[in-house]
Amino acid sequence: xxxxxxxxxxxxxxxxxxxxxxxxxxxxxxxxxxxxxxxxxxxxxxxxxxxxxxxxxx
Amino acid sequence: xxxxxxxxxxxxxxxxxxxxxxxxxxxxxxxxxxxxxxxxxxxxxxxxxxxxxxxxxxxxxxxxxxxxxxxxxxxxxxxxxxxxxxxxxxxxxxxxxxxxxxxxxxxxxxxxxxxxxxxxxxxxxxxxxxxxxxxxxxxxxxxxxxxxxxxxxxxxxxxxxxxxxxxxxxxxxxxxxxxxxxxxxxxxxxxxxxxxxxxxxxxxxxxxxxxxxxxxxxxxxxxxxxxxxxxxxxxxxxxxxx
Numbered sequence: 349x350x351x352x353x354x355x356x357x358x359x360x361x362x363x364x365x366x367x368x369x370x371x372x373x374x375x376x377x378x379x380x381x382x383x384x385x386x387x388x389x390x391x392x393x394x395x396x397x398x399x400x401x402x403x404x405x406x
Numbered sequence: 407x408x409x410x411x412x413x414x415x416x417x418x419x420x421x422x423x424x425x426x427x428x429x430x431x432x433x434x435x436x437x438x439x440x441x442x443x444x445x446x447x448x449x450x451x452x453x454x455x456x457x458x459x460x461x462x463x464x465x466x467x468x469x470x471x472x473x474x475x476x477x478x479x480x481x482x483x484x485x486x487x488x489x490x491x492x493x494x495x496x497x498x499x500x501x502x503x504x505x506x507x508x509x510x511x512x513x514x515x516x517x518x519x520x521x522x523x524x525x526x527x528x529x530x531x532x533x534x535x536x537x538x539x540x541x542x543x544x545x546x547x548x549x550x551x552x553x554x555x556x557x558x559x560x561x562x563x564x565x566x567x568x569x570x571x572x573x574x575x576x577x578x579x580x581x582x583x584x585x586x587x588x589x590x591x592x593x594x595x596x597x598x599x600x601x602x603x604x605x606x607x608x609x610x611x612x613x614x615x616x617x618x619x620x621x622x623x624x625x626x627x628x629x630x631x632x633x634x635x636x637x638x639x640x641x642x643x644x645x646x647x648x
Contacts, residue, residue, distance in 0.1 A: 349435070349436045349439045349440070350439055351435075376450065379447065379450055379451075379454070380454055380458060384451055384454045384455075387451070388454075389513055392621060393455065393548075393619070393620060394455070394546060394547075394548070394549060394550070394615070394621055395588065395615060395621040396511075396516065396544050396545065396546055396547060396554070396613065396614045396615045396621065396624075397524070397544045397588075397613060397624075398544075398586075398587075398588055398589065398590055398591050398593060398594065398613055399526070399588070399589070399591065
């Protein structure tokens with residue numbers, strides 16, 4: 349997969365390395381800016397309040 | 407005598423099915439690369455939740471805290487604007503400076519790197535109201551500013567100070583509950599019995615999740631109001647914070 353991408357990038361090795369770096373940074377940016385903020389509330393790591401939840405009925 | 411030689415001869419010219427092996431190897435390597443990628447993405451998620459959210463939240467909280475202080479300086483006495491925040495919490499034992507306190511404990515509020523006072527399931531009684539009750543607060547243990555990260559450093563007797571526009575409310579810790587169910591809303595009662603409190607008074611309750619990096623249980627710290635102090639012109643800090 350990565351080999352395939354590398355072979356299909358244009359230019360010599362330096363240009364390819366630079367393009368790859370830009371691609372990686374772009375992916376990290378999309379993850380931090382959009383994917384992770386969306387996923388985080390769906391995961392049970394960061395609830396801090398006490399609440400009635402489903403079980404209790406007070 | 408002939409066997410070895412013959413076998414070698416028959417095997418040698420056979421093309422060893424390079425196509426099939428190539429396809430299988432290709433599929434395996436793509437799966438392997440996908441797994442490595444998944445591992446890297448999960449690693450990045452840890453970096454995101456434990457570091458990046460702190461950067462964002464601290465930046466936002468610092469900006470909003472500055473706005474609140476500017477509003478205090480510019481507005482007349484008594485005016486209480488609860489939108490940007492109602493005051494600052496100082497807990498020397500947590501060694502994290504001041505924490506802006508805002509209304510509500512929604513994820514959206516708390517993710518701004520602040521402590522929120524409860525409006526649900528039990529309403530917090532604000533200290534400024536002057537009536538008996540429980541000033542109940544929640545904040546993140548990790549990520550998003552992690553304002554209550556060091557809640558386990560608070561010991562009985564430690565001061566918890568809440569600063570509003572014109573008053574310092576000095577509380578003293580009298581009980582900690584190191585682990586309780588997340589459904590235990592009784593800790594928010596006006597008289598929180600589990601803390602050992604018996605009669606109505608001015609209480610403060612800090613809640614966050616425990617153990618660190620998870621949210622299986624809740625950690626609770628209770629304090630009771632010891633005294634209040636008028637804010638002077640230079641906003642001199644009460645002795646507990648010096």
